Amino acid sequence: xxxxxxxxxxxxxxxxxxxxxxxxxxxxxxxxxxxxxxxxxxxxxxxxxxxxxxxxxxxxxxxxxxxxxxxxxxxxxxxxxxxxxxxxxxxxxxxxxxxxxxxxxxxxxxxxxxxxxxxxxxxxxxxxxxxxxxxxxxxxxxxxxxxxxxxxxxxxxxxxxxxxxxxxxxxxxxxxxxxxxxxxxxxxxxxxxxxxxxxxxxxxxxxxxxxxxxxxxxxxxxxxxxxxxxxxxxxxxxxxxxxxxxxxxxxxxxxxxxxxxxxxxxxxxxxxxxxxxxxxxxxxxxxxxxxxxxxxxxxxxxxxxxxxxxxxxxxxxxxxxxxxxxxxxxxxxxxxxxxxxxxxxxxxxxxxxxxxxxxxxxxxxxxxxxxxxxxx
Amino acid sequence: xxxxxxxxxxxxxxxxxxxxxxxxxxxxxxxxxxxxxxxxxxxxxxxxxxxxxxxxxxxxxxxxxxxxxxxxxxxxxxxxxxxxxxxxxxxxxxxxxxxxxxxxxxxxxxxxxxxxxxxxxxxxxxxxxxxxxxxxxxxxxxxxxxxxxxxxxxxxxxxxxxxxxxxxxxxxxxxxxxxxxxxxxxxxxxxxxxxxxxxxxxxxxxxxxxxxxxxxxxxxxxxxxxxxxxxxxxxxxxxxxxxxxxxxxxxxxxxxxxxxxxxxxxxxxxxxxxxxxxxxxxxxxxxxxxxxxxxxxxxxxxxxxx
Numbered sequence: 001x002x003x004x005x006x007x008x009x010x011x012x013x014x015x016x017x018x019x020x021x022x023x024x025x026x027x028x029x030x031x032x033x034x035x036x037x038x039x040x041x042x043x044x045x046x047x048x049x050x051x052x053x054x055x056x057x058x059x060x061x062x063x064x065x066x067x068x069x070x071x072x073x074x075x076x077x078x079x080x081x082x083x084x085x086x087x088x089x090x091x092x093x094x095x096x097x098x099x100x101x102x103x104x105x106x107x108x109x110x111x112x113x114x115x116x117x118x119x120x121x122x123x124x125x126x127x128x129x130x131x132x133x134x135x136x137x138x139x140x141x142x143x144x145x146x147x148x149x150x151x152x153x154x155x156x157x158x159x160x161x162x163x164x165x166x167x168x169x170x171x172x173x174x175x176x177x178x179x180x181x182x183x184x185x186x187x188x189x190x191x192x193x194x195x196x197x198x199x200x201x202x203x204x205x206x207x208x209x210x211x212x213x214x215x216x217x218x219x220x221x222x223x224x225x226x227x228x229x230x231x232x233x234x235x236x237x238x239x240x241x242x243x244x245x246x247x248x249x250x251x252x253x254x255x256x257x258x259x260x261x262x263x264x265x266x267x268x269x270x271x272x273x274x275x276x277x278x279x280x281x282x283x284x285x286x287x288x289x290x291x292x293x294x295x296x297x298x299x300x301x302x303x304x305x306x307x308x309x310x311x312x313x314x315x316x317x318x319x320x321x322x323x324x325x326x327x328x329x330x331x332x333x334x335x336x337x338x339x340x341x342x343x344x345x346x347x348x349x350x351x352x353x354x355x356x357x358x359x360x361x362x363x364x365x366x367x368x369x370x371x372x373x374x375x376x
Numbered sequence: 377x378x379x380x381x382x383x384x385x386x387x388x389x390x391x392x393x394x395x396x397x398x399x400x401x402x403x404x405x406x407x408x409x410x411x412x413x414x415x416x417x418x419x420x421x422x423x424x425x426x427x428x429x430x431x432x433x434x435x436x437x438x439x440x441x442x443x444x445x446x447x448x449x450x451x452x453x454x455x456x457x458x459x460x461x462x463x464x465x466x467x468x469x470x471x472x473x474x475x476x477x478x479x480x481x482x483x484x485x486x487x488x489x490x491x492x493x494x495x496x497x498x499x500x501x502x503x504x505x506x507x508x509x510x511x512x513x514x515x516x517x518x519x520x521x522x523x524x525x526x527x528x529x530x531x532x533x534x535x536x537x538x539x540x541x542x543x544x545x546x547x548x549x550x551x552x553x554x555x556x557x558x559x560x561x562x563x564x565x566x567x568x569x570x571x572x573x574x575x576x577x578x579x580x581x582x583x584x585x586x587x588x589x590x591x592x593x594x595x596x597x598x599x600x601x602x603x604x605x606x607x608x609x610x611x612x613x614x615x616x617x618x619x620x621x622x623x624x625x626x627x628x629x630x631x632x633x634x635x636x637x638x639x640x641x642x643x644x645x646x647x648x649x650x651x652x653x654x655x656x657x658x659x660x661x662x663x664x665x666x667x668x669x670x671x672x673x674x675x676x677x678x679x680x681x682x
Contacts, residue, residue, distance in 0.1 A: 137499060137680060155677075156504035164500045170681075172415065172494035179414050186407030187503050189400070223497075 011046065015054035023063070023079055024086065026328055030079060034064060034072040061085075083331045130287065131238055131270065135164055147233060160189060163227045164236035171219055173212035177205055184226055196229035199259070217248045224252065228260045235260070237269045241276075249276055274356040284356070286363055293367050307336045307354040308345050318348045325362030336362050404503045408511030409519065412485075419477060419515065423524055426473050427531040430466055434459075434535055438542050446546035459539060463532055467566065474524040474574065478516030482585035483596045485512040486676055493681040505676045509586065509669060516582045521570035529563060572652055580661045581627065583668035590675035593682060627661065 005011050022028040037055065041048040055072055058064040063078040133140040136155030144151060149158045171180065177200070185193045200207070203221050211219055220240070227235065241249040257280060261267060271277060284301055286294040296304070310318045310333045319326075321344065323335035336354055337345060345351045354362070413419060444451050486509070489495040498508065540550045588600040608621045652658065 132680070135500075136677075137496070139678060152677075155499065156502050156507070159500060159502040166496035166500065170493045170496040172489075172497065173492060174415050176414075179411075183407055183411055184501065186410075187404045187501050189502070 012050050012054035012057065015040075015051060016057045019054070019058060020063070020082060020086065023074060023082055026333070028074050030074050030076050032074050033070070034074065036071055079331070128238055128270070131236055131268070135162065135236060161232055162234045162236065163230050163232040164238070165223055165227060165240050166238050169216075169219070171211045171223055174210060176208060176210050177222060178207040180211075180222065180226060181207070184230075188230060190231040192229045192231065196225050199225035199228060217245065220248070220252065224255070228256075233265060235265065235267045237267065239271055240269065241271065241273060249273065253277070253280065274360065278356050286360060288364060288367050294363050301359070302353050304339055305336060305354050305359055306340065306342065306345055306351050307334060307358065308349045308351050309334050310349040314348045324366055325358075404507045405511055408503060408507055409514055412511060412515050413519070416481060419481065419520065420523055422477055423470060423473050423527045426469060427466075427527045430469060431531050431534055434462060435538050438539055442542055442546060445543065445548060459535070462535070466531060467528055470524045470528045471570070471574070474520045478520055478582060479585060481515055482512070482582050483589050483600060485515075486586060486590035486672065487592055487596045490679055490682050495681055505673045509590075509673045509676060512586060513582060513669065517575045517579060521574045525567055525570055576658060577627075577661065579665040580668065583665035583672065587668045587672040587675065590672045590679060626657070
């Protein structure tokens with residue numbers, strides 16, 4: 001539990017809310033004892049009477065029962081009772097306020113679901129390090145060959161066969177679209193100008209505009225048009241759709257696949273919006289702090305990993321099969337399994353292939369747990 | 377590389393092969409220089425504007441003096457003398473403009489692309505860091521002197537035409553005008569001066585500025601000035617000498633004797649090819665410039681956007 005209290009509500013109410021949250025999250029299960037009044041008071045530097053008052057609230061709501069001489073325990077059925085009450089409370093009290101706020105700020109669903117910008121940029125840097133070394137942008141230790149060349153020493157020669165979009169915002173702002181075409185045509189032996197103009201003709205970008213007068217989506221389209229007109233063997237896209245709206249992101253991958261991809265080319269994409277890529281991937285590689293934690297083909301992923309929405313009465317049985325990850329969605333328990341026979345899982349509930357984002361979270365959390373165990 | 381992509385690197389001893397190879401090496405350089413002019417339009421706009429302002433000033437002056445020129449032939453001779461000194465003023469103005477532009481251009485050349493992150497785009501194209509840095513060096517060393525020369529020449533011709541028209545309109549002979557115009561007498565010497573002094577003699581200065589702009593985490597102007605100041609200061613305090621300061625002065629202005637006396641003749645003589653190119657200081661300067669440039673290339677390779 002968090003040690004910070006806010007000043008807007010009495011502490012005993014906040015304590016009560018936290019216990020409720022723990023019950024809802026499954027941290028405290030039905031039949032589990034609550035931490036003793038004394039411990040909580042000492043740990044959180046609270047007056048024991050305050051803690052007792054908070055617990056009394058829970059008793060009054062019939063969520064918790066006192067067992068004389070033993071302490072407080074979460075009552076059977078507390079979770080369901082809570083869910084019903086909390087949902088009702090959320091919908092009646094909090095949701096209308098949030099909706100009003102969303103409307104006031106003019107947020108769309110997309111923005112709401114990606115609301116973790118700070119965290120993203122932190123990890124963007126990591127995947128970028130490996131890519132930058134491959135592209136000759138930063139030095140590295142050891143030996144690295146890309147298409148038979150040393151990227152650090154022969155970047156200019158390597159770039160005849162490799163294209164990359166480092167970021168959507170790197171086209172120089174002063175350049176005119178026609179100048180960008182001229183320049184790339186001038187320096188790149190494998191640039192097909194007619195092709196690039198063909199791509200641009202499908203957009204609303206005029207050749208006389210300067211990059212600084214184009215919208216963010218248009219700049220990305222221009223960059224993509226330049227890159228796709230180059231007959232390269234390797235294309236590296238580092239967060240190519242960051243900050244673009246959903247319509248354009250879809251269009252981006254569609255045109256990448258339809259107009260560019262053929263079997264002789266390799267495309268490397270780093271992204272945090274994995275769900276939009278899931279259906280076009282062939283191989284999957286997870287890297288954590290420079291170490292590969294998962295490397296397998298997509299077919300393998302489908303046969304190895306399974307996610308089961310477990311029927312409530314079978315949760316305990318399902319847990320004995322050693323799920324690698326467990327989460328709660330709308331009161332239902334979802335477990336993820338690695339290499340467990342499909343037939344057995346079918347008996348427990350609804351089985352499906354996990355989406356990559358969930359798989360990523362599961363694998364990374366396990367990794368963190370293993371690392372912690374090793375540290376101890 | 378596969379078969380279709382190798383016409384460039386295939387060993388071929390025919391003349392076309394060489395030509396193709398030279399053109400593949402030169403093409404990125406050519407486009408990089410054009411790119412610099414696209415990006416920095418002030419490189420030609422400023423000298424053009426300076427020329428235009430100068431020209432309009434002289435024209436207004438001439439038109440105002442029109443009557444008096446027609447009235448007295450003595451006065452017309454005076455005006456001719458005035459005009460010929462104006463040509464020198466114009467040449468000086470153009471050189472000063474080019475020098476100031478060069479300094480500001482060099483300081484921003486490798487810094488600006490890091491600041492606006494466009495370095496990532498330039499590095500995604502098959503242009504080596506050497507080509508990029510040389511293209512940027514060629515702006516102050518080659519492009520700006522030539523541009524300045526061309527614009528000055530054009531301005532002087534225009535001045536001549538305008539003044540001829542005014543003189544002819546007033547019924548005064550214009551032969552004097554055309555014989556005195558320095559532009560017609562010494563354009564080649566002047567071009568030679570631009571290439572030698574502005575190109576070769578100042579090369580270490582430009583190379584230093586480029587190095588600073590490739591390295592500086594911010595404020596390249598300050599970083600470019602700081603080391604010379606510190607060196608001069610420390611030298612003065614520790615040894616009470618000022619060799620470094622003299623060295624800088626010599627690099628900027630030529631030797632002291634040239635300034636203190638009326639040694640224009642000496643100065644011109646020192647520029648004569650056999651004097652200029654046998655001066656060891658020129659070659660030391662070029663070696664220093666080469667070292668700075670090499671460092672700038674290394675720096676551009678390892679520096680990313682800031």
